[in-house]
Amino acid sequence: MERLTRRAAAASLLLTLLLGMLYYITQSIRVESLEEVTKIPADGRSDTHSRVSDVRLTSPDHLQYKQPSVVHGRTDVVSVTPWLAPVVWEGTFNPVLIDSIYKPQNVSVAVTVFAVGKYIMFLKSFLETMEQYFFVGFNVHVYVFTDQPKDVPEVRVAAGRQLTVRLVPSSKRWQEISARRMELIQVLIEETLHHHDYIFCLDVDALFHGRWGAESLGGLVAVLHPGYYKDGRSRLPFERRPQSRAYMAPEDGDFYYCGGAFGGSLQEVHLLTKTCRYNFEADAREGIEAAWQEESHLNRYMWIHKPSKVLSPEYLWQDFARRNPEIRIIRFSGIVKNYADIRPNV
Numbered sequence: 198m199e200r201l202t203r204r205a206a207a208a209s210l211l212l213t214l215l216l217g218m219l220y221y222i223t224q225s226i227r228v229e230s231l232e233e234v235t236k237i238p239a240d241g242r243s244d245t246h247s248r249v250s251d252v253r254l255t256s257p258d259h260l261q262y263k264q265p266s267v268v269h270g271r272t273d274v275v276s277v278t279p280w281l282a283p284v285v286w287e288g289t290f291n292p293v294l295i296d297s298i299y300k301p302q303n304v305s306v307a308v309t310v311f312a313v314g315k316y317i318m319f320l321k322s323f324l325e326t327m328e329q330y331f332f333v334g335f336n337v338h339v340y341v342f343t344d345q346p347k348d349v350p351e352v353r354v355a356a357g358r359q360l361t362v363r364l365v366p367s368s369k370r371w372q373e374i375s376a377r378r379m380e381l382i383q384v385l386i387e388e389t390l391h392h393h394d395y396i397f398c399l400d401v402d403a404l405f406h407g408r409w410g411a412e413s414l415g416g417l418v419a420v421l422h423p424g425y426y427k428d429g430r431s432r433l434p435f436e437r438r439p440q441s442r443a444y445m446a447p448e449d450g451d452f453y454y455c456g457g458a459f460g461g462s463l464q465e466v467h468l469l470t471k472t473c474r475y476n477f478e479a480d481a482r483e484g485i486e487a488a489w490q491e492e493s494h495l496n497r498y499m500w501i502h503k504p505s506k507v508l509s510p511e512y513l514w515q516d517f518a519r520r521n522p523e524i525r526i527i528r529f530s531g532i533v534k535n536y537a538d539i540r541p542n543v
């Protein structure tokens with residue numbers, strides 16, 4: 198009898214041990230797969246030194262400008278996020294003051310734009326309006342990625358501004374072009390890290406209509422999507438399938454950000470592109486493509502790594518959208534286009 202209970206005790210001890218091990222193993226697998234989604238590449242931050250000094254906001258003595266108020270300001274929009282990042286709207290900043298702070302820093306701003314396939318038709322007016330409105334008086338270096346370098350238009354640029362053409366292979370699917378953007382931006386940053394302070398990655402099928410300047414600078418910069426900035430979480434078009442690394446649970450999400458405009462310091466955008474590319478490719482190996490490709494992965498990234506500056510939809514409006522009263526100025530806006538005419542596949 199005693200031997201039997203001892204045996205039973207030993208057996209139950211063994212079972213407990215086995216169950217414990219099993220639990221440990223499944224838990225560590227879970228943690229690993231979660232980490233994959235939000236992984237911070239080991240060499241993302243450590244090997245670089247920032248040239249950016251947005252912590253020291255030095256302004257000239259005796260600069261004349263309207264006294265700011267802390268009790269009067271815009272009341273129709275929110276100009277700060279719950280993690281205390283500014284949300285940039287017309288009327289929340291003084292452009293003269295902003296320029297007087299950032300111009301002496303001699304910052305260099307890189308821009309990437311993809312003009313692949315028929316999208317080359319948008320490049321000329323993009324570049325011409327950019328010259329008029331985007332970081333006027335600053336060092337701006339535009340990198341045009343195209344499969345048709347001969348068709349890149351000649352656009353006269355002011356001193357301190359330049360354009361470089363980078364050749365990319367043509368692609369039959371626009372989803373593929375979109376997917377490779379992250380990789381191409383990542384590689385560009387690795388090659389030009391010491392030449393620029395900030396980078397913005399912009400859609401080519403859009404025009405500038407108003408100032409886009411140094412008020413938009415920040416470590417990690419996201420633009421509120423014009424189509425969803427008033428909507429509740431359940432209406433935001435995040436990736437909803439848990440199998441994807443861009444997955445957002447129903448109770449997740451701050452805002453829905455644009456894939457058509459984002460930026461920040463070179464270090465931060467490098468980490469973003471590297472992570473999104475990794476997750477996109479890992480998804481692809483498992484046969485899954487997120488609902489809005491890179492935009493879905495970008496939104497997942499920005500949920501975990503909160504942007505330090507959020508730009509209002511003034512910074513990427515859509516020409517076909519009705520202008521809402523809180524939109525006092527449109528700075529950059531997507532042009533109306535017929536997808537069937539310009540995409541290699543729909």
Ligand SMILES: *[C@@H]1O[C@H](CO)[C@@H](O)[C@H](O)[C@H]1NC(C)=O
Nearest residue numbers: 302303304305306336337392
């Ligand atoms: C400002 O930056 C540009 C490159 O972006 C450089 O060529 C120039 O020498 C710099 N000027 C000063 C005064 O540091």
